Amino acid sequence: xxxxxxxxxxxxxxxxxxxxxxxxxxxxxxxxxxxxxxxxxxxxxxxxxxxxxxxxxxxxxxxxxxxxxxxxxxxxxxxxxxxxxxxxxxxxxxxxxxxxxxxxxxxxxxxxxxxxxxxxxxxxxxxxxxxxxxxxxxxxxxxxxxxxxxxxxxxxxxxxxxxxxxxxxxxxxxxxxxxxxxxxxxxxxxxxxxxxxxxxxxxxxxxxxxxxxxxxxxxxxxxxxxxxxxxxxxxxxxxxxxxxxxxxxxxxxxxxxxxxxxxxxxxxxxxxxxxxxxxxxxxxxxxxxxxxxxxxxxxxxxxxxxxxxxxxxxxxxxxxxxxxxxxxxxx
Amino acid sequence: xxxxxxxxxxxxxxxxxxxxxxxxxxxxxxxxxxxxxxxxxxxxxxxxxxxxxxxxxxxxxxxxxxxxxxxxxxxxxxxxxxxxxxxxxxxxxxxxxxxxxxxxxxxxxxxxxxxxxxxxxxxxxxxxxxxxxxxxxxxxxxxxxxxxxxxxxxxxxxxxxxxxxxxxxxxxxxxxxxxxxxxxxxxxxxxxxxxxxxxxxxxxxxxxxxxxxxxxxxxxxxxxxxxxxxxxxxxxxxxxxxxxxxxxxxxxxxxxxxxxxxxxxxxxxxxxxxxxxxxxxxxxxxxxxxxxxxxxxxxxxxxxxxxxxxxxxxxxxxxxxxxxxxxxxxx
Numbered sequence: 001x002x003x004x005x006x007x008x009x010x011x012x013x014x015x016x017x018x019x020x021x022x023x024x025x026x027x028x029x030x031x032x033x034x035x036x037x038x039x040x041x042x043x044x045x046x047x048x049x050x051x052x053x054x055x056x057x058x059x060x061x062x063x064x065x066x067x068x069x070x071x072x073x074x075x076x077x078x079x080x081x082x083x084x085x086x087x088x089x090x091x092x093x094x095x096x097x098x099x100x101x102x103x104x105x106x107x108x109x110x111x112x113x114x115x116x117x118x119x120x121x122x123x124x125x126x127x128x129x130x131x132x133x134x135x136x137x138x139x140x141x142x143x144x145x146x147x148x149x150x151x152x153x154x155x156x157x158x159x160x161x162x163x164x165x166x167x168x169x170x171x172x173x174x175x176x177x178x179x180x181x182x183x184x185x186x187x188x189x190x191x192x193x194x195x196x197x198x199x200x201x202x203x204x205x206x207x208x209x210x211x212x213x214x215x216x217x218x219x220x221x222x223x224x225x226x227x228x229x230x231x232x233x234x235x236x237x238x239x240x241x242x243x244x245x246x247x248x249x250x251x252x253x254x255x256x257x258x259x260x261x262x263x264x265x266x267x268x269x270x271x272x273x274x275x276x277x278x279x280x281x282x283x284x285x286x287x288x289x290x291x292x293x294x295x296x297x298x299x300x301x302x303x304x305x306x307x308x309x310x311x312x313x314x315x316x317x318x319x320x321x322x323x324x325x326x327x328x329x330x331x
Numbered sequence: 332x333x334x335x336x337x338x339x340x341x342x343x344x345x346x347x348x349x350x351x352x353x354x355x356x357x358x359x360x361x362x363x364x365x366x367x368x369x370x371x372x373x374x375x376x377x378x379x380x381x382x383x384x385x386x387x388x389x390x391x392x393x394x395x396x397x398x399x400x401x402x403x404x405x406x407x408x409x410x411x412x413x414x415x416x417x418x419x420x421x422x423x424x425x426x427x428x429x430x431x432x433x434x435x436x437x438x439x440x441x442x443x444x445x446x447x448x449x450x451x452x453x454x455x456x457x458x459x460x461x462x463x464x465x466x467x468x469x470x471x472x473x474x475x476x477x478x479x480x481x482x483x484x485x486x487x488x489x490x491x492x493x494x495x496x497x498x499x500x501x502x503x504x505x506x507x508x509x510x511x512x513x514x515x516x517x518x519x520x521x522x523x524x525x526x527x528x529x530x531x532x533x534x535x536x537x538x539x540x541x542x543x544x545x546x547x548x549x550x551x552x553x554x555x556x557x558x559x560x561x562x563x564x565x566x567x568x569x570x571x572x573x574x575x576x577x578x579x580x581x582x583x584x585x586x587x588x589x590x591x592x593x594x595x596x597x598x599x600x601x602x603x604x605x606x607x608x609x610x611x612x613x614x615x616x617x618x619x620x621x622x623x624x625x626x627x628x629x630x631x632x633x634x635x636x637x638x639x640x641x642x643x644x645x646x647x648x649x650x651x652x653x654x655x656x657x658x659x660x661x662x
Binding site for chain 1: 485
C-alpha cells in the first residue's frame with residue numbers, strides 16, 4: 001500500500017511517518033511506499049524500509065495537487081493547513097491554503113477516472129463555537145468563530161459531498177487538543193495546556209494563564225496517530241453520508257492536569273507552575289468546547305486515553321525514554 | 332436606499348422586485364434605486380418609480396461581482412443559484428455558480444474599504460439531510476445529501492465568517508418549500524406540492540406521486556418576499572455569530588393540503604387530483620425534513636402562515652385576482 005502524507009513536517013505528520021517507519025504498517029495494513037510532502041522538506045522517517053519519497057510542495061500552487069497524486073497513493077492523509085492564528089491574521093492565505101488547497105487536492109483526485117483513494121482529512125474542534133452546551137453531541141451544528149474553523153468546516157462539507165459522489169473515500173477527524181505536545185512553548189492560546197505539564201517534567205518553570213477550573217478536551221499525540229491509522233483503514237460503510245467525526249478524548253480541568261502531574265512527578269514539579277492570570281487567554285479559552293459525546297467515533301472503533309495520568313505517562317514513554325529525569329518522583 | 336437583487340429573474344426575485352416597485356419600499360425602508368441582475372434579462376418591475384437598472388450578469392465570470400457592486404448598493408439580495416437538480420447533474424457548474432459565484436461576490440465587497448452592505452443570502456432546507464429527528468432544532472447539524480445543499484451550507488459558513496470579520500452584514504435565510512408556486516409544473520421532485528393545489532384551482536388535473544401522510548415544511552411566495560424584506564432591514568445584532576436561520580413555516584401533510592383545497596374550492600377541485608404513486612419521487616421526498624423548531628427566526632421577527640387555507644387564499648389573491656375562476660366554491 002502507498003501512503004501519502006500531506007503536511008508531513010508538522011508535529012502529527014512527523015509522528016505518523018515515524019510510527020509507519022517503525023512498524024512498516026499503518027493500523028494492520030502493510031505500507032510499501034510512503035510519500036512525505038510539505039511546504040518545507042519533511043526530513044523524517046529516514047529509517048522506513050519501503051520506498052520513501054520526499055516532496056516539497058505547496059498545495060495552493062497550480063499543478064501541485066496533480067503532482068502529489070501522480071503515483072496514485074492508496075491512502076492520503078491531509079494534514080496541511082495554515083493554523084488558526086495565522087488564518088485569522090492573513091485571511092487570503094488561510095482561504096488559499098485551507099480551502100483552495102483542499103479543494104485542489106479533491107478535484108485532482110476527481111479528475112482521475114477509477115481512482116478513489118481513502119482520504120483522511122484533519123479537521124478541528126474549531127468548527128464548534130459558543131454558545132454550546134456543556135457537553136456537545138454528534139449532531140450539534142458547526143458555528144466556527146474563526147476563519148480557520150470556517151475553512152475546516154467547509155472542508156468537511158466538501159469531503160462529504162465528494163465521498164457521496166464516489167470521488168474519494170473520506171474520513172474527517174476532529175482532533176482534540178493534543179497534549180502533551182513535545183518541543184517548545186509556542187504562541188498558540190492553547191500552548192499552556194501542554195506547557196504546565198511538559199515544562200515541569202523537564203525541570204523548568206511554566207506559566208498558567210487561566211483558572212484551575214477551566215475544562216477542555218484532550219488526547220495524546222499517540223492517540224492522534226492512532227486516530228489517523230484507524231481512519232486510514234476502517235470500514236467507511238459505518239459512517240453513512242456524514243464523513244466527519246469528533247474524536248474521543250478526555251474532558252479534564254486544569255486542576256485534573258495538575259493532580260495527575262503531582263501523582264507522576266510530585267509536589268516539586270507542581271511547584272514549578274506559576275499562576276499568571278491573562279484575561280485575553282482566559283477569554284479565548286472560554287469560547288472553546290469543554291466536553292463531547294463521541295458516540296459515533298466510539299462506535300466506529302476510535303479510542304483515546306481515559307486518564308490524565310496516562311497522557312503524562314505517554315509523554316514520558318515517547319519523549320523522555322519513560323523516565324522523569326529532572327524532578328524526583330514523589331516529593 | 333439602493334437595493335441590488337442578484338437572481339432577479341427567478342420566481343422569488345421577480346416577486347420581490349414587483350413588491351418593491353408597488354410600494355417603493357422594502358419593509359419600512361424607502362428604496363430610491365433598484366438594480367436587477369440575472370443571467371437572463373430580468374424584465375420586471377418596470378413600474379418602479381425610483382432609478383431602475385437592469386444587468387445581464389453571470390456572477391461566476393471574472394469582473395461580474397465588481398460590476399454588480401460598482402454603485403455600492405446598500406442592500407444586496409443574493410438569490411442567484413444553479414438549482415438542486417442541475418447542481419447534481421453538473422458538478423462543476425454547481426460549484427462554479429453556487430460556491431465560486433457567491434465567494435466572488437463576498438470578496439468583491441471585501442476589497443472595497445469602508446463598504447459593509449447588508450447581504451441577504453438565500454439558503455435552503457437542502458442543508459439538512461437524513462437521518463434527522465421528526466422536528467429539527469435551530470442547533471441541529473447540517474449534513475446535506477446533495478451538492479446543492481453542500482454549496483448552500485458552504486455559503487452559510489462564508490456568510491458568517493465574512494460578517495464576523497466586518498466585510499458584510501449577512502443574514503442567511505433557509506426558505507421553506509414555497510407553495511403555491513405560480514406558473515407551470517416543473518421537473519423538480521417537489522413540484523407536486525404546488526401542483527396538487529394550483530392545477531385544480533385552475534380547473535386542471537394534477538398528479539399526486541406520494542402518500543397522503545407525507546409531511547413537509549411550507550410557506551407562501553408572499554412570506555418568502557416578507558422573509559427577505561425583514562432580513563434586509565432587521566437589527567442583525569439579534570443574530571450573534573451564526574448568521575443563518577431556518578425560516579418559520581407550516582408543517583403540513585398532503586392530506587392537510589387536500590383538506591384545505593376542499594375547504595376553499597370544494598370536492599370537484601379535489602376530484603381533479605389523480606393518485607399515481609411514484610417510487611422515485613417518494614424515496615427523494617422521504618429524505619426531506621418534515622418539521623422545524625424555528626425559535627431563533629421567530630424571536631428575530633420572521634413570520635409565516637399558520638394554515639394551509641391561508642396559503643391557498645394568498646395564491647388566489649396574488650395570482651387569480653382573489654377568485655377561484657374555474658371551479659365553483661363548495662361542491
